[in-house]
Amino acid sequence: MKNIIKKLLAILLLIVLGLTAVAFTAGVVLLHKDAHNARTIELQNSSSPLAQSFTITDQNGAVIQGSSSVYKYVPAVVSGNEQNVPDLYIKALLAVEDSSFYSRKTKGYSIKGILNAFASELLARLHLGSEARGGSTIDQQLAKNLALGGYKSDKTLSRKLTELMDAHSIANRYSRNDILAAYLNTLRLTPDTIGVNAAWYNLFGKPADKPKDKGLYLAQIAFMAGLGQAPSTYTQQFDAAGKKRATTVLGVMKEENIISSSDYDMAIKAVKSELKINLGSSQGVPKAYQAYIAQVQNEVASMALPKNATIEIKTYATKSQLDYLQTVADHQAASMTENLPRAELPKGILTAISVVDTKTGHILGLNTNSDNPLLPISAVRSSGSTIKPLLDYAPALEYGYINANSTLNGNASSYSDGTPLANYGGNNYGPVSVAFALGDSLNSAALQTFQMTSTEQKNSIMKPLGIASAGYDEAQAIGYNISTLQEASAYSAIGNDGLRVTPTAIASIKVNGQDLPLPESESQRAMSSSTAQTLVNLMQNVTQSNGSEPYAAQPQWPGAFATKSGLSNFPESATEPARSQGAPDAWMAATSSGVSTSVWAGSPDMSGKYYIPAAPIDVENNVRVYLLNNTIRYMNQGRDMSPFTYTGQRLAASNAVPQIPDVTQPANSADIKAVQGLNPKAPKLSDDLQNYYNQHSQDQLLDPAKVYGAN
Structure with a gap:
């Protein structure tokens, strides 16, 4: 029966392709007839490089990044004596994006490319093929980049036809080399750069010159040639998606005889062992400061700063704190917790640390043992149970479905679709108090509270926390994709009377010696004062005798500290023993009247090759508690650790949905x-x-x- 269905679908595909060919032929006729109606796009390549010179200091004026030029734009020259784009890169780029660029007779478009794109799209929708491929030529992509800035993805028929006409117009008026150079100069491959040359310099710390190591050079060529398909994914997930893409491009280069088999083997080896990228303009910067500088660069990228300028930035960090936090991220600092020895970090496991000032939102620390400095900032992983106070309990408390004295389900349960849901260790507890449920991190109770509130009610809290979603599935009740910076910031609202201040690393900026006025950090009420107070009280049960962290992470400051731990699960495709004995993510998040912190230790991928041992539980507890306690104890030194204060304020009317009336009183x-x-x-x-x-x-x-x- 399946074969008959596939044959019918294949026949349908042929019919549709035939109709499409007819429609496309008519479109080509229309294109040639009406091409003069297309916008006249002029190629005006700037011949002058654009750069910004940055000096970044800590809050005391100590330099954490000396004066360094960040190239925003370096014009591409693809031929002649001044050529600065390698021929090998051009060949690789065209092989993966537009193989007939120099040879085709059609002006600006490829019939084969459009038909292939349509066929792959149809097969993908019918689940008979892999992911759909694009069929745009370099000319079309250039037209889109010039018209839309390369940011928007408008796939309407009218947009595509206009794009075709623009491409045809460009192809009729400019040479192949002019169009290729213009295309390379419009690429947005990193957040801070325009054009391939500036991106190359910022990612590899040097111009696109051929290095002595041929294997590494070929690996860099392949990575850059494939980067345009999904720049943010391939840079932020460099070790997995980025290297995989480079490997794919090397395969294409070998198939097209751009490189030999021996060169291919050499380059594949380099991708695995040598290929690295420098994100956040961190070339030559000590590792302790790289993640923090990456955050500063992220914030600067959204500002309208002069393209050529000398910029001095003072931050909220201190060098000594960043230096110490790096030793914690590297698992080299002595344990600051009595009777909790420093656990060895399992082989291959990565770490991330984020620290914000609870009341001001100032980012005080961002550190990781990874080569990717964006890991604490924007690399999201499943939060495990650390999401429960935010997504499950806070909305249920805010809208009156539960209170501190309520009773919840402590037994195994199931999702709405019937999928079983067990508590950690398969334990059943019967009816339990809210304090016990959150303190012992019961999945069944978390799902129960999650189901009590609507998406609108959840988002009235999650939106001002900075982690809202258009919709939530039930599995997110016990695991929500988030970064450590997002989580540390969200937890700060619990310790700040329900208010979250948008996190920022930049204290002041001078541009060419003049102070640049900076806007006040936005403060939003994410929950009522009473909900924040109740969450603090409940979360303190995590470190009590029956909590999930009974022997460590004890509150050092009575009434001024609350914490939550979390683990995530491997997919079924992961290998043993990870599936049954380990976790890909181990978290601790905490708020105090001084700082709020989120720490993570986990696997670089979901294969199961690397994992946090979760059996016995002591191993993963020691790893994450070590990260948390060393971080929060050190960062709170010298601070006034007075108990949390509560104002009694309710959730802002603009955020809240109508509250449920007090049902304990006679109804009116x-x-x-x-x-x-x-x-x-x-x-x-x-x-x-x-x-x-x-x-x-x-x-x-x-x-x-x-x-x-x-x-």
């Missing part, structure tokens, strides 16, 4: 109408929970099912 008509308008869900009650409720008086326990009515 307005309350009843409000409840009907909200149409709240009743928490799902298992049989053992219902029996528990039936055995206790209502003076002792409030039964949510009786309050809202069972569904």
Whole structure:
């Protein structure tokens, strides 16, 4: 039967392709007839390089990056005595993007490319082929880059036809070399650069000259030639996606006889062992400062600074703190926790640390043992249970579905689609208090609270926390993709009376000696003061005798510290023993009246080759608790660690959805109408929970099912 279906689909494909060919032929006729109506795009390549000279200091004026030029633009020359783009790069680029660029007779478009793109798109939609491929020529891509800045992805038919006409117009008026140079000069391969030459310099710390190491040179050529397909993915996920893309391009280069088999083998070896990129303009900068400088560069990239200027930036970091945090990230500092020896970091495991000032949002630390300095900033991983206070419990508390005295399900349960959900270790606890559920990190209770609130209610909290989503699936109740910087910032709201201040690393900027006015950091209320206070009280159970971290991460500052731990799971495709004995991600997040912190240790990929041992639990506990305790104890030295303060403020009216009335009081008509308008869900009650409720008086326990009515 499956074969018959495939044959029918194949016939359908041929019919559609035939119709498409007819339509395209008509389109080509229209193109030639109306090409004069296309916009007249002029190629005006600037011949002058653009650069910014940066000096970055800590808050005391100590230099963490000396004066260094960051090239924004270096014009590409593709032929003649002044050529500065390697021929080998041009051949590799054309092989993967537009192989007929120099040879085709059609002006600006390729019939074969368009038909191939359509066929792959159709096959992908029918699940009969791999990912769809683009069919745009270099001319078309240039037209899009010039018209749309290369940022927007408009796939409408009218946009494509206009793009074809623009490309045809360009191809009729300019030489192949002029068009190729213009295309290379419009590429946005890194956030801070325009054009391939500036990107090459900033990624590899040198111009595109042939180095002595031929294998490394070929690896760099392949990486740059393939980078245009998904620049942010290949740079931010360099060790996985970036190197895989470079390997793919090397394969194309070998197939097209651009390189020999021996050169291919040499380059593949270099991709695995030598190929590296310098993100955040970190060439020559000590590792302790690279991630922080990358964040500074991210913030600067969004500012309208002069293209050619001398820029001096003062940050909120201190060199001594960054130096120490690097020893923690490298797992080399002595343990600051009594009776908790420093655990050896498992082979191949990466770490990330982010620290923000709880009240001001100032970024104080960003460190990692990885060669990718963006890891603490924008590399997201599954948060495990550290998301539970933010996504599950906070909305349920804010909108009155639970309070500190409520009882939740402590037994194994299931998602709405019937997929089983167990607690860590497969344990069942029966009816449990909210404090026990969060303190012992019960998955069943987290799912129960997650199901109580709507997406709108969740986002009234998650949006001001800076981690909102258009929608949430139930699996995110116990694991949400996030970076350590995002999480540290989100946790700061819990310790700051429910207010989150947008994190920033930059304290001041001077441009050519003149102070640049900076806007005030935005402060938003993410939750009411009472919800923040309740979360602090609940999270302190994490470090009590029955908590998930009973012997370490104890609150050093009574009333001024709260924490949560988390683990994630490997996919089923991972190898053993990782599937049953390890985790790809181990987290600790904490807030205090001084600083808020998120730390992560985990595998560079999901294969199972590298993992955090989770059996016995002591191993992963020691790794993540070591990272957290050393970080937060050191960063809070010299600070006034007074208990958290609470103002009693409610969630801002602009963020909140209508609150559920106080159901413990006699209902009036307005309350009843409000409840009907909200149409709240009743928490799902298992049989053992219902029996528990039936055995206790209502003076002792409030039964949510009786309050809202069972569904």
